[in-house]
Amino acid sequence: MTTEVVNQESAHNAHHALPIARLDNVRTYYPIRRGVFSRTAGYVRAVDGVTLNIYPGETLGLVGESGCGKSSIGRTLLRLEDVHEGRIWFEQEEITHFSERRMKPLRTQMQLIFQDPYASLNPRQRVGELLAEPLRAHRLSVNAEIAAEVDRLLELVGLPRSSKDRFPHEFSGGQRQRIGIARALSVQPKLIVCDEPVSALDVSIQAQILNLLQDLQKELGLTYLFIAHGLGAVKYISTRIAVMYLGQIVELGDKNRLFDSPRHPYTKLLLDANPVSHPRLRVREKVVLDGEAPNPASPPRGCRFHTRCPYAQAKCREQEPQLDGSIHAAACHYPLW
Amino acid sequence: MRVNEMEPQDTAFVPADSLPAAYAHQQQDTRKEWDTNELESIPTAGLFRQVAGRFMKHRLAVIGLVVTFLLLITGLLAPLLTPHSPYAVTTSFSAAPSGDHWLGTDQVGRDVLSRLIIAARVSLIVGFSTVGLYVLFGTLVGLISAYVGGWLDMIVMRVTDMFMAFPFLMVILVVVSALGASLKTIIVVLALFSWPAVARLVRSSVLSLKELDYIKAGRALGYSAPRIWFRHLLPNAIGPIIVNATFGIASAIMSEAGLSFLGMGVQPPTASWGNMLSDAQSLTVLTDQPWLWVPAGTMLLITVLAINFVGDGLRDALDPKS
Amino acid sequence: MLFYLTRRLLISFPVLLGITVISFIIMKLAPGNPVDMLIDPNTPPELLDAKREMLGLNSSLPVQYWHWLKGLLHGQLGYSFSSYAPVAGMIGQRIGPTLLLALTALLTGLLTAIPLGIASAVRHNKAFDHTMTGLAFIGLSIPPFFLGLSLIYVFALKLHWLPTGGMSTLGRGGGFSDTLHHLILPATVLAIGIVGKKIRYIRASMLDVLSQEYLRTARAKGVKESMVVYKHALRNALLPILTVFGTEIPVLLGGSILVEQIFQWPGIGQLTMQSILSRDYPTLMALNLVAAIVVMTSNLITDILYSFADPRIQYR
Numbered sequence: 008m009t010t011e012v013v014n015q016e017s018a019h020n021a022h023h024a025l026p027i028a029r030l031d032n033v034r035t036y037y038p039i040r041r042g043v044f045s046r047t048a049g050y051v052r053a054v055d056g057v058t059l060n061i062y063p064g065e066t067l068g069l070v071g072e073s074g075c076g077k078s079s080i081g082r083t084l085l086r087l088e089d090v091h092e093g094r095i096w097f098e099q100e101e102i103t104h105f106s107e108r109r110m111k112p113l114r115t116q117m118q119l120i121f122q123d124p125y126a127s128l129n130p131r132q133r134v135g136e137l138l139a140e141p142l143r144a145h146r147l148s149v150n151a152e153i154a155a156e157v158d159r160l161l162e163l164v165g166l167p168r169s170s171k172d173r174f175p176h177e178f179s180g181g182q183r184q185r186i187g188i189a190r191a192l193s194v195q196p197k198l199i200v201c202d203e204p205v206s207a208l209d210v211s212i213q214a215q216i217l218n219l220l221q222d223l224q225k226e227l228g229l230t231y232l233f234i235a236h237g238l239g240a241v242k243y244i245s246t247r248i249a250v251m252y253l254g255q256i257v258e259l260g261d262k263n264r265l266f267d268s269p270r271h272p273y274t275k276l277l278l279d280a281n282p283v284s285h286p287r288l289r290v291r292e293k294v295v296l297d298g299e300a301p302n303p304a305s306p307p308r309g310c311r312f313h314t315r316c317p318y319a320q321a322k323c324r325e326q327e328p329q330l331d332g333s334i335h336a337a338a339c340h341y342p343l344w
Numbered sequence: 345m346r347v348n349e350m351e352p353q354d355t356a357f358v359p360a361d362s363l364p365a366a367y368a369h370q371q372q373d374t375r376k377e378w379d380t381n382e383l384e385s386i387p388t389a390g391l392f393r394q395v396a397g398r399f400m401k402h403r404l405a406v407i408g409l410v411v412t413f414l415l416l417i418t419g420l421l422a423p424l425l426t427p428h429s430p431y432a433v434t435t436s437f438s439a440a441p442s443g444d445h446w447l448g449t450d451q452v453g454r455d456v457l458s459r460l461i462i463a464a465r466v467s468l469i470v471g472f473s474t475v476g477l478y479v480l481f482g483t484l485v486g487l488i489s490a491y492v493g494g495w496l497d498m499i500v501m502r503v504t505d506m507f508m509a510f511p512f513l514m515v516i517l518v519v520v521s522a523l524g525a526s527l528k529t530i531i532v533v534l535a536l537f538s539w540p541a542v543a544r545l546v547r548s549s550v551l552s553l554k555e556l557d558y559i560k561a562g563r564a565l566g567y568s569a570p571r572i573w574f575r576h577l578l579p580n581a582i583g584p585i586i587v588n589a590t591f592g593i594a595s596a597i598m599s600e601a602g603l604s605f606l607g608m609g610v611q612p613p614t615a616s617w618g619n620m621l622s623d624a625q626s627l628t629v630l631t632d633q634p635w636l637w638v639p640a641g642t643m644l645l646i647t648v649l650a651i652n653f654v655g656d657g658l659r660d661a662l663d664p665k666s
Numbered sequence: 667m668l669f670y671l672t673r674r675l676l677i678s679f680p681v682l683l684g685i686t687v688i689s690f691i692i693m694k695l696a697p698g699n700p701v702d703m704l705i706d707p708n709t710p711p712e713l714l715d716a717k718r719e720m721l722g723l724n725s726s727l728p729v730q731y732w733h734w735l736k737g738l739l740h741g742q743l744g745y746s747f748s749s750y751a752p753v754a755g756m757i758g759q760r761i762g763p764t765l766l767l768a769l770t771a772l773l774t775g776l777l778t779a780i781p782l783g784i785a786s787a788v789r790h791n792k793a794f795d796h797t798m799t800g801l802a803f804i805g806l807s808i809p810p811f812f813l814g815l816s817l818i819y820v821f822a823l824k825l826h827w828l829p830t831g832g833m834s835t836l837g838r839g840g841g842f843s844d845t846l847h848h849l850i851l852p853a854t855v856l857a858i859g860i861v862g863k864k865i866r867y868i869r870a871s872m873l874d875v876l877s878q879e880y881l882r883t884a885r886a887k888g889v890k891e892s893m894v895v896y897k898h899a900l901r902n903a904l905l906p907i908l909t910v911f912g913t914e915i916p917v918l919l920g921g922s923i924l925v926e927q928i929f930q931w932p933g934i935g936q937l938t939m940q941s942i943l944s945r946d947y948p949t950l951m952a953l954n955l956v957a958a959i960v961v962m963t964s965n966l967i968t969d970i971l972y973s974f975a976d977p978r979i980q981y982r
Binding site (some may be wrong): 087123 | 556557558560561563564565566567568571575576579580
Binding site (some may be wrong): 404502503505506508509510511512513514515517518519521522523594598601602605606608621624625627630631634637641644645648649652653656 | 677680681682684685688689692693695799800803804806807808809810811812815816818819823830916917919920921923924927928938939942943950953954957958960961962965
């Protein structure tokens with residue numbers, strides 16, 4: 008598979024470059040309101056101290072169970088959620104407290120692709136209008152060129168030109184996702200946060216969309232933050248992978264190394280939880296991920312994973328492990344290697 | 345620790361090993377999901393055409409629309425249609441219908457038919473301008489309140505609580521009597537106590553709409569707040585607003601008639617169906633001169649009924665689920 | 667639920683206060699004042715001034731409001747400007763007839779609308795259903811005063827079956843049957859408005875229940891259609907139906923003004939009209955306050971009933 012080789016090379020180069028975006032100890036909390044006066048009774052700690060670099064040209068996969076805060080990371084990076092603490096950088100500029108007005112030019116630099124292709128397109132807009140609107144809002148094309156630009160975008164994502172006269176509900180899930188991708192591309196962004204872009208689609212369509220994303224990356228030199236709860240898509244498209252648990256990153260490393268020899272017990276359990284395609288490979292013993300993740304409003308003391316970790320020791324209940332600084336980093340007192 | 349050799353229950357995880365192979369298998373057709381020729385390049389009918397189509401299947405609604413249309417024409421052309429001047433006083437007081445005065449004359453000798461025709465204007469003006477005023481205001485308030493949220497939303501909601509806790513007709517009577525009855529006052533006062541319902545309606549649909557991804561997409565694309573409000577939120581919330589407005593026209597017409605009937609609305613000599621009916625509060629008129637009140641009451645009934653039918657048809661047409 | 671109740675009650679106080687402020691301002695917007703309306707134009711100006719002073723009309727607006735509010739906190743609604751009687755007593759006298767009229771109308775409306783609505787749903791899209799829909803629309807579109815006048819014309823003036831108005835026949839002292847006789851026409855007018863509005867609502871919620879899966883299951887396992895409708899569907903549709911009648915209470919309050927005026931029914935509505943005409947502020951303020959409390963209470967009760975009717979709704 009040639010694409011993978013290319014991706015790995017670019018990943019290697021990436022580490023020498025400056026990050027295109029950076030989260031520095033970011034916390035995103037959602038208030039829980041309760042009682043007679045809706046006072047804030049506590050916080051859901053969706054993102055709880057995440058530091059992450061995204062390098063130009065790479066695809067950083069972000070995986071974890073639902074509710075672990077992975078989507079919140081994407082939205083926080085795009086400044087769609089308020090940051091409780093920490094700093095956000097984009098291309099050497101700190102944007103943590105940028106006003107909506109100062110964010111506006113940056114909105115063309117960073118874009119978002121959504122999970123649900125049914126909810127992410129305005130049902131009242133024809134596709135042509137939907138794609139032309141960003142161009143108008145940012146004055147990216149003069150009026151005379153907008154139609155041609157819309158045609159170009161449709162072609163880029165593999166939709167016929169006639170699509171522009173139709174409404175979103177006339178398209179299938181995969182086609183709608185292509186429209187969503189075209190809309191994200193319309194402002195010519197450098198970084199795209201893909202928030203579970205294929206998990207709502209049929210498996211056969213998933214492959215087409217993933218391949219499209221890869222082709223677009225090559226053609227346009229895009230950087231992806233690829234969020235998913237399924238390891239399959241992430242393994243296929245990513246160069247590096249970050250594993251998230253309860254608002255924190257527990258393991259971060261090169262895709263192949265992480266898949267071949269995970270360091271964090273949680274990563275290992277996630278990998279083992281995936282069915283093995285070949286029956287003969289299924290014989291090896293598996294440790295199974297038991298129960299549900301604890302409530303992110305009151306995460307456990309010590310290591311957050313200790314309540315479900317098969318290898319937990321006394322230290323894990325007391326002390327919170329930090330992500331070590333190595334190239335293949337893990338936040339665990341007793342990593343698997 | 346549990347040992348398990350079966351397939352794991354968590355179906356959310358896509359098979360890791362099997363997928364890349366499957367993807368690679370389909371590598372060649374990344375761009376084309378279907379044959380381009382499949383889609384003809386005929387533009388699909390817009391929302392308006394679809395709604396109109398469903399509306400037309402609703403027989404009573406179509407009749408209602410035709411009647412409303414006829415009433416509007418009557419109102420517009422009223423001065424040309426009246427056989428006599430609606431204000432000219434003749435010497436025949438309370439005369440029964442005759443060849444000259446088809447619906448007779450009133451207590452001061454004015455032609456009832458002419459007054460009936462010119463009164464259509466009052467009702468329609470009150471109906472449409474009241475609704476225009478409060479739907480505009482209520483929509484803006486509801487939209488901004490829901491979109492901004494927080495303290496603003498809280499205060500706006502308490503204000504609507506306040507306005508909605510006033511018993512409608514009673515407070516309107518008091519206010520109109522305090523401010524002095526005139527067409528303008530009636531319109532403003534009716535609107536003043538009607539906007540909160542629209543604001544709440546719009547607020548609740550915007551609250552659910554703004555959580556949808558296409559609104560978030562708009563924010564991610566850096567659209568200005570007004571662009572999101574008017575191009576993305578409002579068009580998707582407009583259905584219930586239109587229905588509410590249509591029923592609102594009928595009820596504003598009814599309220600004006602009620603006020604005028606009680607002598608607190610449109611004042612004579614200006615003719616209004618309500619104040620024409622108020623003559624019938626005297627027993628002699630009620631018993632012996634039905635031409636003075638039956639036509640005005642009938643016109644009111646027909647008008648309100650027609651507009652309510654239109655509203656009902658619109659509700660069905662705009663909400664295909666029901 | 668308890669949280670929700672306390673919250674609603676706590677919120678209702680500032681809302682009520684706001685209502686009194688708005689009412690007060692509205693009433694003071696009126697150009698005339700009650701002294702001008704009441705007294706013989708030949709009265710010497712000094713006397714008029716003394717009168718105004720006595721009624722507290724010479725102080726500034728906030729001071730007047732403060733006096734009124736202080737009285738209210740001591741349980742005093744003040745004295746009528748026109749009759750000098752205590753307002754509380756006047757309202758107390760008038761509230762009985764209005765309650766009698768409104769509750770009779772509500773009950774009649776309920777007992778008519780529910781069976782008709784259900785029958786409409788069961789005979790969905792048949793001739794009966796279409797007729798009912800047409801009648802319902804006429805019921806909600808007919809102006810109550812036109813309906814009232816027409817009923818008087820037919821039943822009182824032409825057929826002489828029923829009295830034209832009032833609450834009792836002069837000299838006959840108003841026994842039960844006499845009062846009932848007077849009650850029929852005004853209660854019918856109010857009830858028809860309710861029936862018109864609710865038939866379609868009841869029909870819709872019954873249709874909704876009838877299309878549910880569990881009823882299809884019941885039919886599939888051979889339950890008789892009448893059992894399906896009356897045992898399974900009705901039980902699930904009835905409670906939500908009952909709750910919506912709470913929303914009619916404020917409407918009845920407004921409607922009673924027109925109906926009491928037409929039928930000379932000696933209730934709150936008539937008192938309102940009289941107070942408006944004589945610019946009797948203390949009475950109007952009190953009437954507004956009472957009406958607002960009634961409206962807010964009935965809204966609250968509706969919401970609470972609704973949460974019982976539909977356990978899926980949770981209030982916080």
